[in-house]
Amino acid sequence: MPQQKTRRTLATCCATHTLHDGLSDITYVLLPILAQAFNLSLAQVGLIRSAHRAAMATFQIPVGLIAERLGERNLLAFGTAATGLAFFALGYAPGFIAILLALFFAGFGAAFQHPLCSSIISHAYPGEGRRAALGTYNFAGDVGKFAFGGIVSLLVVGGISWQAPVLGFGALALACAAAVVLLLQDTSIHHAHSAASPATQKIRGWGIRNRRGFTALCLIEIVDSSTRTGFLTFIAFLMIAKGLPEGWAALSVPLILVGGMAGKLACGFLAERLGIIRTVVITEIATGCGILATLALPSLAAFILLPLIGVALNGTSSVLYATIGDLVDKDRLPRAFGLFYTLGSTCGIAAPLGYGLLGDLLGVGTTIAVVGVAVFLTLPLCLVLRPAIGDTRVVSA
Secondary structure, three states: OOHHHHHHHHHHHHHHHHHHHHHHHHHHHHHHHHHHOOOHHHHHHHHHHHHHHHHHHHHHHHHHHHHHHHHHHHHHHHHHHHHHHHHHHHHHOOOOHHHHHHHHHHHHHHHHHHHHHHHHHHHHOOOOOHHHHHHHHHHHHHHHHHHHHHHHHHHHHHHOOOOOHHHHHHHHHHHHHHHHHHHOOHHHHHHHHHHHHHHHHHHOOEOOOOOHHHHHHHHHHHHHHHHHHHHHHHHHHHHOOOOOHHHOOOHHHHHHHHHHHHHHHHHHHHHHHHHHHHHHHHHHHHHHHHHHHHHOOHHHHHHHHHHHHHHHHHHHHHHHHHHHHHEHHHHHHHHHHHHOOOOHHHHHHHHHHHHHHHHHHHHHHHHHHEEEEEEEEHHHHHHHHHHHHOOOOOOOO
């Protein structure tokens, strides 16, 4: 692919990621506003958020499978348009059921973005530069989370009705869907030619080149994602327990996420220089030591350390996502990314619940300690993954 088209592909996928992650995370800002406007209970609020996340987790693998026949570009445009229509429906929602359905379909549309954009970028950067490209893509998602939530908050504080930004974002999503069609290569054509080639006919199932390596990569993702969501969920409670005022403790997660934005961008480039395994080992050790340090340090020192922890805590993901292309045949990337992102989404639901139950039994300090120690489970998995990198044998899986 010519360099100009490659850069255009990356820019389009980054913009799409910014949009989708921004729209997914403005629900955190909208939920209290919707609860007040429609007199919703906390149970109803929780159900609305769960419906959105469950839709994302459920449809990512089916989207990856369907994309192998219809093409990533076509489905990405469809999912983005579906998200836009869902936000239009949310803007005109008269009550709880309508809000629930609108955000469910917004989650359905969001399920298209992660596996398909990751696959498109991996096709555009088949060798050198893939980890840096996916790191840039990951960074763009975090930009959307901050920007879109900030826009809604500022408009509401300024006296603008919540419906106005919601409808505006719906229109923006439809415009983005049109841009995807205009700017990205029609991958359905690519898959049609690939399907006709003798080489592709030999690839069956998931096209995994090394089952043991791919399994190790998935297990690293499970541990890494569980660590990230568990720490983000309970770090503010630890800060309060250490005596930090609640107002300051509430800033714990934003501080980590700011560091995480830098980490997602930097670790992709770092992996290009140091290698995959070395980068993962460095970031996971830094994560575990940083989390345990929050227990040992005084409250203010622990608070100051949080952005640095965020760099390692979130940075590993850029390296893991880019490694899928080393272990899976290129025509099976959509389903592989769908599986990988589903694992992360499932951990995002299960880990806070499991660590919450542990916290109720043993206290928040012990829970954070378990989170910090658990991340070191990735180190022996890295030893399993190391020989798999660069193994080009395709097996049926």
